């Protein structure tokens with residue numbers, strides 16, 4: 001009598017047990033997954049911070065992984081594969097350095113140590129080419145790449161020191177903005193290799209190279225936010241440059257606002273002179289070490305002019321402040 005009674009219950013009991021086990025496993029997996037958050041999150045010390053714009057992180061399909069110790073775009077053997085970043089930032093306060101050496105930087109540590117966001121242009125024209133040059137050719141790194149269509153790529157957790165701005169790498173987060181760069185002469189042959197004009201105006205093209213453009217938005221045509229060629233001085237020298245794309249301004253404002261929330265010492269401000277104008281040349285090292293906010297690479301190094309005179313600093317800061325709310 002017992003068998004006929006129990007038999008029909010077995011599949012049900014099994015189903016309940018199996019479902020419970022699956023739910024438990026899924027829960028445990030989600031709870032312990034190192035990479036959480038929406039597709040619009042950046043990551044700092046393993047914690048996601050939603051920045052409200054698409055971010056492809058290094059561990060996602062189509063992401064660029066700066067943790068990889070071999071070359072990224074080829075299967076070329078690299079037996080002594082080196083780190084492209086430093087797991088420990090230099091110049092840490094003593095109390096933090098001891099803890100960080102033992103267990104890495106905590107978010108609390110990172111918030112004390114990181115106080116700058118450094119903007120670069122990549123002179124590669126697309127994020128994909130930039131990562132090829134940085135990782136596979138030059139053994140360098142940067143936390144973020146910002147493509148022409150506004151896609152942000154995060155290549156490393158912010159707890160890592162990326163090699164992008166000499167001594168300022170110790171206390172900064174860096175972004176390479178996809179852009180052909182500045183030119184000493186207007187519309188020279190070198191510049192025309194990158195730009196063409198149609199009935200809608202100037203647009204950026206992708207010169208042939210070893211790596212495909214790889215822009216995520218199909219058929220995307222990068223057009224400068226302001227259609228006319230810009231001219232301006234950096235480090236006391238005149239440069240010609242087309243503006244960044246409107247998609248890049250939007251994404252950069254989201255990224256800056258999100259960084260300022262995640263790491264509050266990064267204020268939404270830029271170095272200014274006594275008259276309130278954005279400084280267009282390198283600052284003394286002591287000033288850079290003190291400054292809390294957003295800087296251009298040219299503020300850090302005299303031999304650099306990126307992100308160039310075309311960047312609309314006040315537009316960027318206004319948008320970022322509106323997104324984040326509150327004071328600079």
Ligand SMILES: [Zn+2]
Pocket residue numbers: 119120121297304306
């Ligand atoms: Zn740079």
